[in-house]
Amino acid sequence: MTEESSRAEPAPPSDRSFPYGRRASRIATAILAGAIWAQPAVAQTTDDTQLWLSSNTQGFVRGPYRVSFELHARWRDDVQHYERTVLRLQGGRTITKHLTAWFGLEENWPFAGRIPEERRLWQQVIFVQPAGNWALSHRARLEQRFLEGVDRMVPRLRYSLRATRPFSPASAWGVALGTEFFFQLRDVLRGRQPYPAGLDRDRVQAGISRRLTHAVTVEPSYILQFINSPTPLPNRREHIMQLQIAHRF
8 A cells, every 4th residue: 555754743852850761762772673673575575766855844823732734745666757746734732741642634646647546534642752862752643544446444553653862962963763663454455456454564764854943954864664565466665765844833
């Protein structure tokens, strides 16, 4: 099934008094390492190099309520063909200092029929956990996917972990590491091809961030994505160069 990338919640300043900081850092490292080993070396696996460009703006509109707008452009087939444009709108509410709840919708406009057209709704929570010099962002998202040619709505559960830290306390530069797992929650058909429930894909990401102003950050990164395709389709391993521009208001 088709897929996208989404930016994680910006982390608040590190709170060294937050309990279990060192333990949380070790757990995050284990999850990130495990995500790499979870990508099996399969004989029938196709490789592709892609380019993803995205921009987003996010901020508070009233009290604890906030909104977010994202626009994405994707190239595939070793960056030779434009694949799709993605638009996302989100609304959220801050629950506590570390917890935020969101709902959102997404529209995909494929180019030249390279992927099926898709509309998506989701609900998610993001928990930001300071851990020493690092900030860990946990995100759980439940999606309802409506894809062209699929016999019914496709529910999917996603979990992502993102770890960020500045190079130094006053530095405008930082490092970002992340992983994400996708689980399809029921069997569906696309034409005559069954897509069974189970692990859909997983990602590992590494990047560098640069704060240009108090409101604008740029983050180039590399994403390794493994797509678990149903039999008899080959699995896919995608090498993605991503550039994100984020604005906060």
